[in-house]
Amino acid sequence: MGISVADVLQLPVMEKAKIVTGKSILSDQSVEWISVVETPVENFIRSNELVLSTGIGCVDDPIGLESYVKDVLQSGASALAFATGRYIYNVPDRIAQLAEQNGLIILEVPWEVRFGDIMQEVLSEISKEKEVEQRQAEGIRQELINCVLNGKGLQEITTILYENTKIPIAISDHNKLIRANHHFNLHLIDILNGKTEGEYQLVTPYPFSDHPLYHYIEKYEIGEDSCYQLTILSNYKKQGYLLFKPEDDNELTWVVLNILEHALTACALYFVKENAIEMTEIRLKDNFLLDLAKTEVTIDKQLLSKAQLLGYDLNRPYICIVGDIRFKKRIDDHIGSTDHPVRSSSMHSRNYYIQKEVTHAGDVLQRRTMTTFEDGEVIVYLEADEHPYMETTNQFLDLVERRLNELLAGIVISWGISFRKDEVYTFHKSYDEAVTALNIGRHQNEDGERTFFSDTRMNRLLMSLSHDKGIENIVEDTLAKLIDYDQKRQTDLIHTFIVYNKYNSNVSQSSRALNLHRQSLLHRLRNIEHLTGLSLLDADDLFLLELSVRLWMLKKVKE
Structure with a gap:
């Protein structure tokens, strides 16, 4: 100036x-x-x-x-x-x-x-020259803003900057992915981002200007070369970076720095607009998939057209996979349960990783995926093919879990899976079945298990029996004292019986599984017999107790 x-x-x-x-x-x-x-x-x-x-x-x-x-x-x-x-x-x-x-x-x-x-x-x-330059800078500012408001992109912004400053310019997002470039040496950026071998260091720029923007400029020396960087911020949140490489510091005049300052505003506006569009698209997709899963939606031409606009193809068969997301607590947390549901404060970042790995696994298997989240629950529709759906599902979940375990330490996801083909309300029915399978599996197995709806026939049969009032009374009479004892004494005799029954009444195997001394287990088994009035050595009594426990567990699932 x-x-x-x-x-x-x-x-x-x-x-x-x-x-x-x-x-x-x-x-x-x-x-x-x-x-x-x-x-x-x-x-x-x-x-x-x-x-x-x-x-x-x-x-x-x-x-x-x-x-x-x-x-x-x-x-x-x-x-x-x-x-x-x-x-x-x-x-x-x-x-x-x-x-x-x-x-x-x-x-x-x-x-x-x-x-x-x-x-x-x-x-x-x-003063006259300053007025002229200020008018020019104001004109460039308006041009940059209009560029964003009129739907143009970051490449157009770099073109405007280069035409008015003759300085090589590049713009990257917050992940340092180059989104636009005008004559900037990408090799330098690759070194800064660690993609190419080379040494660089952040140095304090020589005080070439007293412009307010100067204090926010970062200078990187890359071998014998150098470049400058400004951080693009919006509401104190990092949106990306503006990189520029003048031949000499004398090129960074007040006019140029004013233009760069206006460019930062335009870039921030662009990223905010882009994020808003992306969030709107995500919300539309989430709402669409939640409606598809949770309501009996007829697959008509209008719905197919709406799905196509969102990038979905509903004409293909899909496996429904519902996951309950939990995270293991560290031992030093000293908080009761060994796991906890996903906390809302970090829900967004966790869902981002899960969505990313679901998409990656689908790409590897060359299957379409549709994913949404709700209250710690992930709903995935995975495209099926001529292979058995269980095989396809296991391959898919193996890929998802392998990478998630590396990215999110302690994550545990229990899965419920269902596949219905060529029926009315297929998406809704398969979701209901997957949720049923998930709830059954979660109460019968350890966290992280996969439960296929087709494998829950016995449990579903028991569910239908549980609606009978007479059977409900028998279950209550059989287990009332046992349940009351567990609640008052903070014991888990019912779980003890489940493990004992799982190992076919083998005391040694059961005690190892429960991490109990043999005598402690025998003491618990005597308590169970005393409270229920049933003998664990009598086949009929054992069957009645097992049936009652399973019906009681299924009732808890429904609640």
């Missing part, structure tokens, strides 16, 4: 000025400010500043004058103008040679030209 030294010399007040050094670079040197600075210089001069001096501190002191000029040179000033005629009559050749060699423009202005007049006219020109 500013005018050139050549522009300054065109002002009426500078008509009598004489160019001592730097005639060839007058148009290249920018003037962003003007000041009067005498010795000592210290840190009073900014980069790209036109310095006016009377030389009052260097009268008859050529060494002091040379030291003064060196200080001005080191400050990065655009030009140095001496008022000649009182303290300095002309610039010594030695100093002129020093300035010429180091690219410093030196001017001589007659003593009668007042510094105040020079400053007034120069500042007026700088």
Whole structure:
């Protein structure tokens, strides 16, 4: 931002000025400010500043004058103008040679030209130039915003930036995946992202500007190369990165930094818009699949068309898989149960990983998948084929669980599976059956089991028996004291019986499975006989107790 030294010399007040050094670079040197600075210089001069001096501190002191000029040179000033005629009559050749060699423009202005007049006219020109540049920056800002509002993408944003700055630009998302690029060396980005071997380090940029954006710029040195990065934020959430690679820091003028600042706003707006569209699409898909699973929806042309718009094909047969998501607690958590349902605070991130692995497993098996989530439950429709559906399902779940166990430590998912083909309300019926299988399996097996609805015939038969009032009374009379004892004493005699019955009344195997001493198990078995009035050695009594326990467990499933 500013005018050139050549522009300054065109002002009426500078008509009598004489160019001592730097005639060839007058148009290249920018003037962003003007000041009067005498010795000592210290840190009073900014980069790209036109310095006016009377030389009052260097009268008859050529060494002091040379030291003064060196200080001005080191400050990065655009030009140095001496008022000649009182303290300095002309610039010594030695100093002129020093300035010429180091690219410093030196001017001589007659003593009668007042510094105040020079400053007034120069500042007026700088102000006019600033207004022009601000209007240009505002125009670019509006163009960038309109680019997003009119449905254009990040590539169009990089094109606008490059056309107005001539600096290579790239934009990546928060995962550092490049989404747009205009003449940026992708090899450098691959090194930064660890995709290609190479050393780099984050360094503090040289203070090339006092623009507010400068403090947010990160500089990376990659071998002998370097590039800059700005983080794209929205509501303090990281959305992505804007990378740019000027040939020289002098390219990062106030105008360029203003444009980059506007670009950050446009990029943030784009990502917010993209996220909103993505979330809307996810909600539409979730609602569609939940309706498909939980209501008796007729598969008509309208529904098929709606499904197609969402990327689904309902004309194919699907296996319904319902999972109950839980996470094992660490031993040092000291919280009662060994597992807990998914907490809502981290539900989104966990569902993201599960969705990702479901999609990946479907791609590996070349099967279409449809997935949704509700209250710690995952519902998956997996495309079936000529293979037995159990085989397809097990292959699919093996892939999902293998990768999830690596990504989410302690995750446990119990599955219920059903497959109905070529029937009315297929999706709803298969979901109901999968949920039934899940509930039966979850109360009979360890967490993480897979239960196929077709394998639950005995349990479903028992369910139908459980509706009989007379059978319900028999179950209650048989187990009432046992249930009451477990609740009051915080014991688990019913579970003890289930394990004992599972191992065909083998005391040694049962005690190992329950992690009990043999005598402790025998003591529990005597309690069971005492409370129920049944003998575990009598086949009829054993059958009655087993039937009662299974019917009671199924009743808990339904509740």
